Amino acid sequence: MMIMKRDATDEDIKRVIREIKVHGLKADVSRGDFRTVIGLVGDESKVPFDNFAIMPGVKEVVKIETPYKLISREYGRAADGLSGASKTIDIGNIHIGNGEPIIMAGPCAVENKKQLFMIAEAIKKAGAHILRGGIFKPRSSVHSFQGVGGSDRKSAEQALKWMRDAGKEYGLPVVTEVRGEDHVDLAAEYVDILQIGSRNMYNQDLLAKVGKKNKPVLLKRHFGAGIEEFLSFADYIAAEGNKDIILCERGIVPVGKGKEYTRYTLDLAAVPVIKKETYLPIIIDPSHSTGRRDLIFSMSCAAIAAGADGLMIEVHYNPQEAIVDGRQTITPGELQDIIKACRKIHSLVKPGVYA
Ligand code: PEP
Ligand code: MN
Numbered sequence: 114m115m116i117m118k119r120d121a122t123d124e125d126i127k128r129v130i131r132e133i134k135v136h137g138l139k140a141d142v143s144r145g146d147f148r149t150v151i152g153l154v155g156d157e158s159k160v161p162f163d164n165f166a167i168m169p170g171v172k173e174v175v176k177i178e179t180p181y182k183l184i185s186r187e188y189g190r191a192a193d194g195l196s197g198a199s200k201t202i203d204i205g206n207i208h209i210g211n212g213e214p215i216i217m218a219g220p221c222a223v224e225n226k227k228q229l230f231m232i233a234e235a236i237k238k239a240g241a242h243i244l245r246g247g248i249f250k251p252r253s254s255v256h257s258f259q260g261v262g263g264s265d266r267k268s269a270e271q272a273l274k275w276m277r278d279a280g281k282e283y284g285l286p287v288v289t290e291v292r293g294e295d296h297v298d299l300a301a302e303y304v305d306i307l308q309i310g311s312r313n314m315y316n317q318d319l320l321a322k323v324g325k326k327n328k329p330v331l332l333k334r335h336f337g338a339g340i341e342e343f344l345s346f347a348d349y350i351a352a353e354g355n356k357d358i359i360l361c362e363r364g365i366v367p368v369g370k371g372k373e374y375t376r377y378t379l380d381l382a383a384v385p386v387i388k389k390e391t392y393l394p395i396i397i398d399p400s401h402s403t404g405r406r407d408l409i410f411s412m413s414c415a416a417i418a419a420g421a422d423g424l425m426i427e428v429h430y431n432p433q434e435a436i437v438d439g440r441q442t443i444t445p446g447e448l449q450d451i452i453k454a455c456r457k458i459h460s461l462v463k464p465g466v467y468a
Contacts, residue, residue: 114182115151115165116191118172125170126151132168136160141183141352145192148172152183154352179390181344183351184358189392200392202329202357204286204305207242209329209359210394214459215423217288217396218448219245221438222260226275231430233279235445240452243306244285245425248272249292250437251312258436266299273303280305288331297322304328311335311363311401314346324353331425333361333398336377340386347393360387360395361425364402376404376441379412384419394422400441406432409443410451417455418462426451 115129129151130140138155153160166174177187189200202209209215218236223229223246233244248269250260262269273289280287288306291297292313300307306329313319314335323330330350334343343360350358362384364377379402387395397416399409413424429435432442443451 114153114175114177114188114191115171116173116175117149117151117170119148121149121170121172125168129165129168129171132165133160139352141354143188143192148192150188150192152188154183179344180341181348181391183348184344184356184391184393186390186392198392199388200356200394202359202394204243204329207286209396210422214417214421214455215243215396216241216448216452216455217243217245217423217425218428220247220429220435221400221427221442222247222250222258222436223272223275223289224261224436228429229275229279230282232428232445233283233285235430236428236448237283237285239428239445239449241428241448242285242423244276244280244283244287245308245427246276246287246289247437248276248289248300249296251290251292251310252437262296269296270299270303273300277303291319291323294319294322297326301326301328306331306359309333314338314343317346317349320346320349321353324350324355326355328355329357329359330355331359331361331396333363334365334383336364336366338365340383340390343383344387344391347391356393358393359422360391360393361398362387362395362402363398363425375402375408377402379403379416381415381419384416384421388420396423396425397421398425400425400427400438404441406441406443406447409441410447410454413451414454414458417458420462420465424451424455 133140138153141152143150162174201211218241248262261272276287286305289304290308290310291300307323308331311333367378399412427442429442432439435442
């Protein structure tokens with residue numbers, strides 16, 4: 114990154130950007146409160162860093178050693194003049210990061226309008242902030258329900274309208290997963306947050322596509338990805354200019370043979386680690402990580418104690434009836450108890466949470 118002097122002129126900044134482009138790279142311009150920092154995006158192996166260091170307006174050229182650069186705390190700190198503040202993502206009057214834990218709740222899969230509206234009303238009453246619901250479902254078998262949007266574009270658009278309308282009706286921003294590049298433009302018309310599912314964390318083209326949108330992105334960690342890999346792929350979104358990224362830990366592949374007790378292994382230490390490494394908010398999904406409704410309460414409490422900025426929880430008014438993931442789905446009443454407990458825990462741990 115090129116750290117510009119406090120008194121660098123616009124012309125100085127433009128000159129550096131032009132020079133970066135000459136070398137075939139893109140410039141990521143971060144105008145902080147105190148100074149401008151220009152990050153390099155692309156293959157930097159042939160960049161003559163020494164030449165940049167002596168350009169007018171350039172204070173210092175600093176090499177960020179991690180493979181994720183644009184979302185790194187080091188980069189954010191440079192732009193913000195050492196305050197190192199974490200990012201808050203604002204969606205209407207909901208603020209994700211640096212404050213009250215934000216609870217995203219709703220069905221695994223949107224099934225029909227009535228189901229969605231009933232759940233939206235119930236989670237709002239329980240104290241949730243954001244409505245979730247899958248319209249394009251990633252499924253292990255082509256023979257199972259692919260989500261209402263899985264069949265054709267018309268049904269997908271219809272379901273997206275239900276989401277938008279349910280959100281409006283109950284005052285809840287909405288989030289849905291985009292499974293493929295084709296879904297992005299359509300979904301972005303109706304939802305407030307675009308979710309990239311675990312299986313797509315490695316899909317560079319999809320990440321680049323949502324990175325070009327002016328919408329917050331919820332990126333779920335792949336169940337086989339290390340933390341460094343997870344953050345590196347988040348940089349593909351940031352590299353397109355979109356830094357409104359909410360990271361989500363949703364469990365990694367469990368060890369051991371035979372009958373597993375949990376669907377995945379919830380990596381709670383990822384929360385404080387990621388908070389040290391990046392300025393982005395991180396939330397926990399206790400539903401997919403455990404696969405068990407009887408563990409959602411304890412893992413939600415643990416996540417907030419670990420400093421998570423929020424939770425994503427699968428909720429249905431009748432979990433037994435849910436077409437997808439009923440075993441890990443809780444009732445609105447249980448959600449309410451979790452939210453109450455999490456508020457208390459948050460008020461206790463807040464001073465110790467890295468921000
Ligand atoms: C989901 O949140 O709907 C989902 C499918 O989760 P994941 O991508 O983490 O498996
Ligand atoms: Mn699910």
